[in-house]
Amino acid sequence: MGKYDNAEMNDQTEVIRKLKDFIEGQGIILSGKYGCGKTYAIHALLHKLRRDRQKKHDDLMEGYKNKTVSWDDMNKSTFYSYEVEFIKANEMYRNIKNFDKQDGYVDSYKYAAMLVIDDLGAEYCPDSGFFQSIIDEIIDVRYELGRSTIISTNLSIVDFRNRYGGRITDRIKEWGWVYESKEDSLRGK
Numbered sequence: 362m363g364k365y366d367n368a369e370m371n372d373q374t375e376v377i378r379k380l381k382d383f384i385e386g387q388g389i390i391l392s393g394k395y396g397c398g399k400t401y402a403i404h405a406l407l408h409k410l411r412r413d414r415q416k417k418h419d420d421l422m423e424g425y426k427n428k429t430v431s432w433d434d435m436n437k438s439t440f441y442s443y444e445v446e447f448i449k450a451n452e453m454y455r456n457i458k459n460f461d462k463q464d465g466y467v468d469s470y471k472y473a474a475m476l477v478i479d480d481l482g483a484e485y486c487p488d489s490g491f492f493q494s495i496i497d498e499i500i501d502v503r504y505e506l507g508r509s510t511i512i513s514t515n516l517s518i519v520d521f522r523n524r525y526g527g528r529i530t531d532r533i534k535e536w537g538w539v540y541e542s543k544e545d546s547l548r549g550k
């Protein structure tokens with residue numbers, strides 16, 4: 362049993378209350394101190410979105426059986442093609458720093474229906490310009506396609522902008538939102 366398998370949108374943290382505003386297709390940044398509940402909240406949201414997709418799919422199937430939904434409309438369900446990439450930034454960096462293999466990884470980060478980059482800023486990357494330009498490229502493609510993108514970070518928004526450049530936060534302000542939680546760590550409470 363994974364730590365976040367039963368995570369629910371339970372209103373207990375600022376980040377969960379804020380994440381209720383998330384709309385599929387947006388790009389958002391959740392910033393906050395270690396332990397304020399970012400990873401928990403994102404898993405809770407992913408569980409909820411999965412249940413919503415399941416329900417929509419079941420309703421379409423039911424409608425098709427009852428002949429109120431056409432074959433064409435039923436086939437528009439994206440249920441089977443919805444791919445979620447949940448990746449920690451340090452693992453992402455390791456996956457793409459290897460030039461031979463990077464294309465497959467970069468494409469899956471660009472085109473997945475939902476991309477979560479957890480803990481962006483925590484990665485150790487000596488050649489940070491290289492990683493930042495790839496992050497920028499991934500975000501730019503997702504912004505143009507309007508695909509759901511969630512970034513969590515321990516960095517303040519100011520530090521985030523200094524590290525990854527203004528282009529990402531600028532796009533996200535139009536495409537979704539940026540939120541900085543001021544809550545302290547829940548660990549050990």
Ligand SMILES: Nc1ncnc2c1ncn2[C@@H]1O[C@H](COP(=O)(O)OP(=O)(O)OP(=O)(O)O)[C@@H](O)[C@H]1O
Nearest residue numbers: 373374394395396397398399400401402515547548
């Ligand atoms: N809404 C919640 N309800 C119950 N427990 C929670 C909730 N949010 C967080 N927790 C618990 O609090 C602890 C810290 O949460 P989490 O791991 O999500 O923090 P984080 O912001 O991702 O921290 P870090 O930046 O260090 O990765 C975990 O043990 C988590 O299970």
Ligand SMILES: [Mg+2]
Nearest residue numbers: 399400401480
């Ligand atoms: Mg976390």
